[in-house]
Amino acid sequence: MNYKNKKSVVSKYAFLLALSLTIVSCNPDEEQTVVTFTNLVWQDNFSTDGAPSANSWTYDIGDGTAQGIPGWGNNELQYYTDRPENVVVEDGMLKITAIQEPYMGAGYTSAKILTKGLFEQTYGRFEARIKLPWGQGLWPAFWMLGDDSGGSVVWPQIGEIDIMENRGDQPTVTHGSVHGPGYSGGSAITKSYELTDGRFDTEFHVFGIEWGPNYINYYVDDVLYNQITPADVTGEWVFNDNPFYMILNVAVGGSFSGNPNANTVFPQTMYVDYVRVYSRD
Amino acid sequence: MKTIKFINKKNSLVLGLILLLTVGCERELSDDVVSATFSNTAEIFTDNFVGLGSNFYFPYSDGFAKPDIFEVDSEVSYVGSSSLRIDVPNEIGDPGGSYAGAFFRIDGAGRDLTEYNALTFWVKSTGAPFIQSFGFGQSEVQDFQTSISNFQLSTTWTKVTIPIPDASRLTEEKGMFWLVALPDNGAGYSFWIDELKFENLGGLGQLRPFISNGQDVTGIGFEGETLSIAGVGVTANLANGQDVSVVSSPNFFTFTSSNPSVAATNVSEVSLVGGGTATITAQLGNTDAAGSLTVSSTALAPTPPARDAADVISVFSDAYTNVPVNHFNGYWGGSTTQGQDDININGNNIIKFTEINYVGTEFLGANTIDASQMTHFHMDILIETPLQPGDFLRIGLQDLGADNAFGGAPDRFGAITLRSNTTPALINGGWVSLDVPFSSFPGLSTRANLAQIVYVTDGTVGFLPGSITSVFIDNIYFYR
Incomplete structure (x- = not known):
């Protein structure tokens, strides 16, 4: 750097x-003090056209079947690819595009990129500036999973921090959550934040967390809207030792967002201006 | 901020002069006064009307709209002390009228609405009627008329949002609000409107413009015609994720023609200047509109030859003097047919029937026609709908007999049926000229009291063979 x-x-x-x-x-x-960590340790400003940098990002490909979780465990409808139609860097942005098309047995394609094995960190400030897709059945996310120690630890024990999840039919609402043992899936600890005079799909907003020992603070732009601590979770706090990697994806359909309907406009693109990580010190 | 405030007040008609004099002392403002020339006041009605001047209310003058439909109601309000109550009359029995329809426009200079993206208000009703239209952009002109349709009210306060397709066009708008509210199954009702104003809603987005209701439509037009593109508007997404659609004036749009030598475009105006086919598409600002209109530009029907007045009885033509006609579409029971003598291309009148199953043109009572001295019937027909096997157009003539009344002395009826294999043959997209001797109308043994021309296609009746639903007709006359 x-x-x-x-x-x-x-x-x-x-x-x-x-x-x-x-x-x-x-x-x-x-x-209120929104953020305190200012030591930038990792970033991608998506300034080089083409595929996302292989030094920073890897892909999940397929519909989850190969991973043993068809529909990625959520009845999602998309097939993830690394094709430029679905994921590309151009105009100074990362673009992940969900397309309605028959592909490998699925009705939609999209992309999911991860820093798994390339950049993982415990604690810090993780933020991205994103303009979301929209419409019933779209499920964009900026989130993190804990390292699985070569597969010996499984979800939800590895921990999941969802910095941003959105239902495409709620263009003004974002959700920040943690999943862990005893509080995963529908029982995740979550809070939503609603814009009072704006939308997440027509303008860029910064979604971030600041994460330290025994706390995770959630913010959007200059608003700190939630803090989650061990007192808030209904199980073991799994966020004090494990390194986490970041994930950006646009899912289509599934248990969180519901499926697209006749009014859903395709293709839909999530635009990511940057992703930045600051260390705790 | 100060500058904007100054400009507001300067253009407010009520306070204009006084404030102009007062703030005239604030020298630093004068440099910035130039750009905004009209008031950008957002509010139309809060606890009373805001800045509309004195002569702002115009009930429709169609003879059916009740003139006095509103009241400033200090008993009911969403915010503040009062609301605007609209009283819709019963359909029957109110001497004032049978529906509520009016526009509210500024008595004075228009407003600059370029910084807003929607007209909004809160509304509640005594029931749950569907309101035909709420909109803005209607005054003596309707250059940027925009409205939502078929909005259902409820007994609780609900916010209505009417997106502005492109506010950059509304630099001087006088038409603040208009409405058309019909009785609910014949019964009148009241509703209250409050906080009626223009807003710039950050939660409004994803404007998707459309023409032809978002469909790819084909149709026929006539050389010399200025096309009116129907089904024009935008769909926008509200903060709650719901879509709302408005229909608007085409003036917000810029139209493009695939073939300018057939259809010439000048921003929002489309004129057919030659024969052939052209596809019209549109943009709202830089956004492509969904839908298109592919128009076949066709010549007008042949001009009838000059004839002595004694040799022709004209029902509908621009070449001869026409006899009185009660109506070209009697809107008979069971008829789905819409339209009549609605089209005028540079002085050439044309009848257009759409959604036709059957329809009758009538000349009754003193208007019945004595065609006993005539020998032939003439009509020019253009079928707009693509022809399917089995399609037909039946044209009948009804004579009332010597008593000039239905029933009684023998009524006589004769008809001809045209198909794609008759002579002359029905064709799609071009004029067919009929010159038929009365002897070809079997059964029409008298013609001294002709009262009806009847057209049948069965076009909208699913279980019957016809599928013709759109027909142009010109030059209807009897001659010898």
């Missing part, structure tokens, strides 16, 4: 902070 990049990032961020300061200065009683 060269210093110049880091500096420009920090100065951009300083502007954001200044903005938030201006806003909260009107309401001194509600002043």
